[in-house]
Amino acid sequence: MHKAMNSLKSVYLAMQIKAASLTTMKVLVIGATGQSGLLIISEALARGYEVIALVRCPEKINIMHEKLKVVQVDILKSEEIAENLKGCDAVLSAIGGRPGIMTPCDIYSKSGEAVVKAMRETGVKRFIAITAWGTKDDPDLPFVWKWVLKPSFLRNIVKDMEIFEDYLLKECSDINYTVVKPPRLTNEPSNGEKIIAKEGQCIANVSNAISRQDVVRFMLDNITSQDYFKKLVSVAMSSEKK
Ligand SMILES: NC(=O)c1ccc[n+]([C@@H]2O[C@H](COP(=O)([O-])OP(=O)(O)OC[C@H]3O[C@@H](n4cnc5c(N)ncnc54)[C@H](OP(=O)(O)O)[C@@H]3O)[C@@H](O)[C@H]2O)c1
DSSP states (O other), X not given: OHHXXXXXXXXXXXXXXXXXXXXXXXXXXXXXXXXXXXXXXXXHHHTTOEEEEEESOGGGOOOOOTTEEEEEXXXXXXXXXXXXXXXXXXEEEOOOOOOOTTOOOOHHHHHHHHHHHHHHHHTOOEEEEEOOTTSSOOTTSOHHIIIIITTXXXXXXXXXXXXXXXXXXXXXXXXXXXXXXXXXXXXXXXXXXXXXXXXXXXXXXXXXXXXHHHHHHHHHHTSSOOTTTTEEEEEESOSSOO
């Protein structure tokens, strides 16, 4: 009897492993030609995922892979996104505006609205996007961020990030979004350390910088996790201030 139960258990386990290996995750990436976007593509491919990169300049992508499809679209047109979104498990956004005191910015909010519209049409539920620490005020924000960068050449970008976040919070309860909010981004390689994540505008007493690779790692690690569903989550790397 015991022997029969054990062999049944191993058959069940084998079936589970088989089912898992048959399901390939498929992700759609926007902002795919940017520094973080390119890392999302490489990391997703390294994990064996299928990747659809929606871009405005396909020539900026020099990654060739059988599981990567690069499509030129207007990211503000939801129908063009929807056409490519069918069958995807998640949308990952690394869209970013251009800094400048007089440079207008609405790319976060407008692309966000177009993505959500396309998600609703196609039934895709998971959306992970990057904004930044401190789109709203917080006493723990770094001085330079609060008093120098945010009021000057990042002001229009941050304002639009805030509009995008508010839109998700107030109008997208049907979407499993996670907004990943990093401090300053670097191009350092990830050293594989555990990423600190906390709901809110920033994290106190940590380094004010994180590598793009770590942010990307956090995004991909959380595609199937429900931990940060419908949350704005700040990320950081170390418990020591640098
Ligand atoms: N830099 C930092 O220290 C820092 C800190 C915190 C948060 N962040 C945020 O982190 C995210 C990733 O930053 P990053 O520096 O890795 O990105 P990035 O290199 O600036 O890339 C931005 C991406 O957005 C795309 N994009 C911009 N406007 C677009 C438009 N109108 N239509 C289609 N695509 C458009 C760009 O496409 P093209 O290649 O076609 O221009 C590019 O793929 C951004 O949201 C950024 O604001 C940055």
